[in-house]
Structures are given as structure tokens and as C-alpha cells.
Amino acid sequence: MSGLKRMMLGAIAAGLMAGVAPAKADFWSDAGKELAGATIRGVSESTPPSNYVKNVLGPAFTQATGINVEFEATSWDQMYDKAIKDMEANTGIYDFVYIEQDAVYGYLARDFLVDITKFLADNPKLKAPDYDPANFTTFANYFKGKDGDLFGVPMEAFIKVYLYRKDLFADPEVTAAFKVKYNRDLAPAKNHAEYVEIADFFTQWGKDKGIELWGSTVQANTGHPSSWYEYVESVAPTFGVYNWGIDASNNFAASVEHGGKMNSPEAKAALEFWVGLLKNAPPESTASTWDEVAATFGAGRAAQGLVYGENAAWIATDESKSKVVGKVGVALPPVEPGVIEAAEAGTGYIGYYDGGAFGIPHSSKNKAAAALFLQYIAQPSVQADWAVAGSRITLQSTYDDPKVVAQDAKTDGYYTLMRDQGKLFAGAPPYPFHNQVREAVAPIFYQAITGELTPSDALDQMATTAEAELTKLGYRK
Amino acid sequence: MRSQTVGWLFLAPTILILFVFGVWPFVYVTVISFFDWNSFAADPTMRFAGVQNYRALVFDKGFLMALWNTLKFGVFAVTSQVILGYLLAQLFMKNFPLKGLFRTVHTLPLMIAPVAVGATWRLMTVPGLGPIPYCLDKWFGYEFLISRYVGQAFMTTVVMDIWHWTPLVTLTLLAALSSMPKEPFEQAQIDGANRVQTFWYVTLPMLKPAILSAVFIRLMDAMRTVDEVWMLTGGGPGSATRYIGLYIWRVVFPKTDYGYGSAMSLITLYLTIVMCWLLYAGLVARRDLKRPE
Helix, strand or coil, X not given: CCHHHHHHHHHHHHHHHXXXXXXXXXXHHHHHHCCCCCEEEEEEECCHHHHHHHHHHHHHHHHHHCCEEEEEEECHHHHHHHHHXXXXXXXXXXXXXXXXXXXXXXXXXXXXXXXXXXXXXXXXXXXXCCCCHHHECHHHHHHECCCCCECXXXXXXXXXXXXXXXXXXXXXXXXXXXXXXXXXXXXXXXXXXXHXXXXXXXXXXXXXXXXXXXXXXXXXXXXXXXXXXXXXXXXXXXXXXXXXXXXXXXXXXXXXXXXXXXXXXXXXXXXXHHHHHHHHCCHHHHHXXXXXXXXXXXXXXXXXXXXXXXXXXXXXXXXXXXXXCCCEEEECCXXXXXXXXXXXXXXXXXXXXXXXXXXXXXXXXXXXXXXXXXXXXXXXXXXXXXXXXXXXXXXXHHHHCHHHHHHHHHCCCHHXXXXXXXXXXXXXXXXXXXXXXXXXXXXXXXXXXXXXXXXXXXXXXXXXXXXXXXXXXXXXX | CHHHHHHHHHHHHHHHHHHHHHHHXXXXXXXXXXXXCECCCCCCCCXXXXXXXXXXHHHCHHHHHHHHHHHHHHHHHHHHHHHHHHHHXXXXXXXXXXXXXXXXXXXXXXXXXXXXXXXHHHHHHCCCCCHHHXXXXXXXXXXXXXXXCHHHHHHHHHHHHHHHHHHHHHHHHHHHHHCCCCHHHHHHHHCCCCHHHHHHHHHHHHHHHHHHHHHHHHHHHHHCCCHHHHHHCCCCCCCCXXXXXXXXXXXXXXXXXXXXXXXXXXXXXXHHHHHHHHHHHHHHHHHHHHCCC
């Protein structure tokens, strides 16, 4: 074949490819044509994954479709408050709202959300070629209705992991001192007794060395629900107390007397363990929510702790925010005997699989544009950078992306742990009354943190109060 | 007749605004308060409950605790503001170098939004970051931890409120002091009254209307304080700073217990009115009753 012919064939092939490729690449501009200039508004919690949507994916979507995105990243409380008020009043301010995994059951019960599966089936022109619900991880199941339809497009999913200071755990001076004191090698704790020993050791180590180092983080804010959530979602399950200790199958019993486990011996041991950690925690712990716990660990003030995985990436890799870059180890949370086995058997779990999705309220005035946006952020092509920035993964294919694999190595295998051991974690129980019961019992719970009540008394009162609230709400007969 | 029509036309916008933002919400809240309505209940519809919500309030430890905490907060904060406000007003009656600058700086907190005040105080008191716990620890070895110690949290909210609102009392009393006639003071001097007697028998009675105005305004504000405290402590630790406004907010919004929250709001409004009336009756009406003698 002559060089000229080759060139001509090459030109024809290139022309054909160019003709084909835009058909897919231009889906967004084609779909956006009729809606160009429209503005969709969304509200979410200000977290690393949400901020990535605000700063990167929103503007990229606008560039691709001509549809403007106004994204409000606010506090957790405000996010709920604004979204619920908007949906209840049917005002239509927001076209997409963040649905935390524990809130979806309440939203579904109130019929706040558009059935996205059905909406796209009814509007096939809006279905993006890259949008494949089958590619979602099993986390998407939390956002499905009874018939398996999707009511929210997952945008973040991560586990609450046990982070520890790898550098300290490998420091010869530290390990030697630990061995002398406890007659065993220093290693990430497998159970609560080991965890307490390590916490005691490092708190004393910090004092002896005159450095600001404590043995553990504790998310123990005394006026914010985050402390309640750390206990019920991340600590109580490691003692074998699941679903807040409420037995939904037994008339929503909470107290031991009626068949619940909220004030069971296991629950009391869990709360005593957790409250006891405060003596080994930095002073800011009683003012710490999920964000401050991550900040505390990132500031190098704690040797170990349970930290929401969405923060794992920046803590381990971002030198502009973290003082412990390259010094972070990741492991499964410590548990009581039998808990891992129960989780593997599917009868329990060892911690919290957190995350959320974006859903479209029925009150939205731009459902079509919002549906496009939700598919845009679910494309495989945008996932890797998002996973690296926010340590969240919602598509199975993202795990194998080279960027994620590289980030996995920098984060001591956080992503691998989430993929391989994620099955041991679970989301929140499918209760439509999260806020209601939490608000009823939280003031008592806070008193356990301040020491006004013993953990045992607090849990007894909490169980009684929870049952009273559930009766008032009509769930408990 | 025509002038009456014009008058009503001029009044119409005010009446409309008053009805839409005052009367209608009040009536709505009153109606809701007789219903059991939680949008996340098994039955999310409104069900008539009679006076059940009001009855439940009497046995609600959280409500009673919040009410008690609010009263304590109001008494501590308002008393301190009146005393400090009076002293500062007296100071501003005198001439001293940089008086204008000092008066301007002293008034600045009034211009700051309560949420910003709460956020500022939170930053100042957060352990590990805030200057207040740092200095108290370094200088006195005192552990200042408002997220843990109930008393510290309560007093910090009081001090924050004093810092924010004392200038209002100062300005009110300064205006009253500036407008006082000289004659009664000269008369008291001639009669040989000392400074305490002059204050007690001349200044205080003449200042009473201004003081009462300030107390009423600040007491009502204290009863509905939410944003500052919400930013600073979130109502904690425990329920230590869960004042009534914050408690109602939590019941109505996160807990979505609309009927009960409405009843709580109305009772709080009623108690505020009663408290102000008692104060008025105790300090003003009693004196008026005595006057004929």
C-alpha cells in the first residue's frame, strides 16, 4: 500500500471515528440543548465528596450541558432542615437533595422522592449512555424502594475505619516501651481491651514527652447528635448491639424488659468503654463532631481513632491540611469476641457503612435537568478523581482505576479494605423515625458523657424514653 | 368620609403585614397546638388531641428544665446588663480622653448578628484552638471546657449575652440620663443628700421607666434566645444550656413534633407576658396604687 493510500485510509478512518465519537460525547450537549440556561439547585452536607461536586463536577456539568448548578454545601443539621422543609412545604427550591443513608427510609415513607428508575424509563431521551445502575456497588440497595427502583443516585459511600498512627506504632522506642509495659507487641487493637491499653499508653507517652498526643479520638460532642451516632453506629455494634438496640420485629422494643437491647449488659459495656476513652482523648473531644474528629487525627493529636472514611484520603495524603501524611494506618475496628463471626454470617456488623445519594424531590421544578445531573455524576469517567479526593466509591469499576489503585497504596489500603471488608459494615437501620427517637434520647445520652449520669443509668432511661417516643409516634403498640 | 377612606388606605399595608406575619401565624400555631401532628409518625396526619399537648407539658422534664435554665439565664444576664449598662452610662456622662472612640467600640457588638457572636465565642472557647481556655490554663492552671462542664457552659452563655447586649442598655440609660433635669439633683444637694441617697431617691426613680424598658426588652429577648447559644454550645453539655427557644426549635424541626412544639411556644409566650406583667405590677403599678395616699 502506497504512502498516499495509507494516508487517505487513515484520514477516512479518523473521519469515521470522529463521526462516531461525538454521538456519545455529545449526549450531554444534545440532552442539555432544550434545558440550556436552566438552573438546578441542590443542597448537601459540606464534606470532601460534596465539595468535589460543588467545585468540580457542577461546573463541568454546566460546561457540558449549559445547565447551571447552584450547589449549597452546608452543615449536617442545616442540610436536613432545609431539604425537609422544602419537600414538606412543596416549595421546589431544591431540584436535588442529599439523602443520607439513614434518612432515606423517612423520605420514602413520606413519598418525598421521584422514582429515578421510572423517571428515566418514561423519558428515554434523558437516559445517558454511560449511566449503568448495574455498576453501582451494593450500597445502592439502600436507596431502592420495595420494587427495586432507585430513588437516589449514590454519590458517596465509605466505611468508618480504625485509623492509627503507623509511624508511632513502628517507632522502636515506642514499641519497646509498650512491650515492657504490657508484655506484648504493639499492634492495631483487635479488641476493646487492647484498644484501651494502647490509648492509655499513648496518653501517658504524650505527657512524658511533653507533646500534644492522646490515646484516642472520641466523637463525643455534648450538644450534637454526632456523639449519639458514634455510639450507636460504630461502638455498640462492636459489642454486638445492633440497630440502636431496638428490635423492630418485636414491637420496636428497646428495653431488655420488653425484648430490646438498648440497655442490655453489652450496651452498657459499650457505653462504659466509650465514655471511659474520654480520659485518653484530647480536650476538644467533647466538642467534636465527625469533622473535628478527622481534624484532630489530621493534626496528629491522637494515636488512634474511629474516623469516617471520607476523610481518610486527605488525612493520609494532603500535606496542606494534614500533619500525618504518610503516617496513617488503616484497620478494622476492635470488636468483642464473636462479633466478626456474626458479621461474616450476616447476622451482625462491625461498624458503619456510611454515605448518601442525591435524590430528586417531587417538588422539584427542573426534574429533567436534575436527572441529567445525577447521571452525569454517576458516570464511570468522573469517578476516579472523585474517589481520590473524597475517599468514596459508589461504582464497582472505580476500584480498578489506576488513580484509585495508586491512592490506595498511599492510604495504607483503605480502598482495598472497603472493597474486601465492606460487607462487614452496615448502614443505619431502616427506621423512618431516626430524628424523632434520637432527639428524645440524646439529652440523656449527653448526660452520660458529662458524667451527670452513669452509662448504666443513662441507658436505662434511654430505653424507657425511646419506647415512650415510639409509642407516641405510633410504631410501638 | 373621604379622609377616613384615605386613612384606611394608608393603614392598609401595615394591617396586611400585621395580619400575614402576626395574626395569621399566631392563629395557625394556636390551632396546631390542639392537634397531634408529627409528619414522621406512623400516622402522619393531623389528629385532634384536645388539650393533651398542654397537659403533657406539665410532665415534660425537658421542658421544665429548659424553662428553669432560661429563667436563670435571663435573671443573671439581664441583671448584669442593667448594672453594667448603668455604670457605663454614668461613665459616658463624664468627659475623658478618647471617649468617642471608646463609646463607638463599646457599641460595636450590637451590630453583630447573633449567629456571628455565637461563632466568635465558640472559636474563642474551643479547646486546643481558643485563646480563653489556653490563657486560663497557662496563667491559672484552670481547665476551661464548656463542652464538658455544665457550670462553665452556662456562665459562658451568660457572659456572651452580657457582652452582646450591655451596649443596648447603656445607650438606653445614657439617653435617659442625658435628658434628666438638673433641678432635682440641685435640690437634693441643698437638702444635704449624700451620693447614695441622691441615687436612690432621685436618679433611680427618674431612671425607672428607661430601666424597665431595657429590662422588658432584654428579658423578652432572653426568653427567645436561640442562635447565639446554638452556635456556642448546641444546648449542651447535656441540657445545661438548652434554653426554651432552643428546646422548642428542636421539638419542632429535627423532631417534627409540630403540635407539641406549638403548644410549647404558646405557653412560653404566655409565661413571658405574665412575667413582664408581674414585673410591671411589682415595680410600677404598686407605686401608682400607693400614690393617692
